[in-house]
Amino acid sequence: MSTAGPLPGSHGRRNFLSRFVVAVQAAIGGAVSCVVGGAALAPSFASHTQSWQRAAALADLADGVPTPVTLRLIRQDGYRQVVDRRVVYIQRDEALGVRVLDSTCTHLGCRTRYDDASKHFVCPCHGGVYDMDGSVLDGPPPAPLRRLEARIDGTDVVVQV
Ligand code: FES
Numbered sequence: 001m002s003t004a005g006p007l008p009g010s011h012g013r014r015n016f017l018s019r020f021v022v023a024v025q026a027a028i029g030g031a032v033s034c035v036v037g038g039a040a041l042a043p044s045f046a047s048h049t050q051s052w053q054r055a056a057a058l059a060d061l062a063d064g065v066p067t068p069v070t071l072r073l074i075r076q077d078g079y080r081q082v083v084d085r086r087v088v089y090i091q092r093d094e095a096l097g098v099r100v101l102d103s104t105c106t107h108l109g110c111r112t113r114y115d116d117a118s119k120h121f122v123c124p125c126h127g128g129v130y131d132m133d134g135s136v137l138d139g140p141p142p143a144p145l146r147r148l149e150a151r152i153d154g155t156d157v158v159v160q161v
Pocket residue numbers: 105106107108109110123124125126127128139140141
């Protein structure tokens with residue numbers, strides 16, 4: 001007569017397998033937590049180094065006419081510093097004070113130019129047209145030209161970059 005029951009050693013193997021599965025699940029859960037947590041916290045560790053930069057002397061700006069000015073932006077890219085150049089348009093008049101618009105088209109990033117005859121900013125790539133305050137008048141741009149914070153500091157215009 002034989003009795004049905006676990007074979008010798010099978011109980012230990014079953015315990016080992018269930019512990020192994022729990023350990024693998026814990027490892028996967030930990031890895032997912034690191035990825036999700038890292039993605040959530042990364043922006044708070046990124047450097048947001050905004051600073052004010054002298055852009056132009058007030059005396060060099062024609063009244064009411066956007067003047068192109070090239071800003072030098074220094075940023076850290078890994079272990080090296082990179083200098084980016086960005087062209088902005090500075091407008092100054094009595095009523096407005098000072099307004100600074102990024103010349104970068106919001107469609108695909110071409111550089112707009114100011115057309116004095118029409119008093120519009122025109123993008124040469126796909127025909128985007130913006131008015132003097134940067135609002136889209138025509139073409140594919142999805143958003144107005146980006147406006148930068150600016151103020152008059154003594155005899156200069158300073159821009160937040
Ligand atoms: S990049 Fe300016 S309209 Fe397309």
